């Protein structure tokens with residue numbers, strides 16, 4: 056370090072980097088010539104020995120790959136009524152396709168931590184080879200911002216899907232997919248053709264795992280691992296125009312409606328269901 060510093064200063068003082076270098080060489084003594092000739096070598100060695108370790112260290116190899124995979128890589132697929140981004144992130148490249156919807160009712164954000172933590176848990180569990188996981192961060196960001204059930208038009212997006220039992224109304228929309236958020240989610244599912252959809256909701260006074268379509272087995276597995284009861288949608292209340300009816304009942308895509316207890320602290324909600332979510336995401 057010291058040699059390099061002195062040498063490089065000397066070169067600048069004597070103008071070795073300038074046009075007069077050869078003139079200096081001609082008038083130097085033999086010892087001085089040797090010294091001049093030694094400078095490039097000393098600087099070269101110095102640069103190898105001294106400068107390289109000062110370069111910023113970069114994480115490489117498997118650790119970097121895993122770190123990159125754990126990072127959310129959000130893509131904006133579209134916009135809500137009020138212009139908020141509708142964002143998705145994809146993880147893994149496996150043949151099994153799973154779609155996680157972080158929320159569709161804006162006043163049901165108990166699954167927010169689960170949505171934020173799922174990607175890292177999925178990567179840590181080694182799921183990226185077998186599964187392609189798509190996370191829709193929030194299907195109703197306007198409702199979330201206002202902490203209300205519907206979107207900025209006051210429409211319940213989970214009643215705006217093109218089912219046989221769709222009911223036109225002020226709260227459900229005058230036609231199926233009249234709302235951009237519902238249309239985007241519909242198109243995402245139509246394009247992706249997932250093997251499983253999981254949607255985070257919350258429910259007053261109870262928590263359970265609700266299912267539509269051919270999802271009884273996966274719901275029961277979820278129930279065993281979480282302690283949440285499995286319940287068929289048809290045994291609950293009418294849900295005309297719901298995502299569950301459209302995707303599960305009418306298109307045969309297994310879909311779980313994860314009903315967290317309303318008001319449950321989101322970190323606790325995630326801790327209660329993490330293993331169950333990973334199990335059904337990884338292999339149904």
Ligand SMILES: [Zn+2]
Pocket residue numbers: 160163256257
């Ligand atoms: Zn809900």
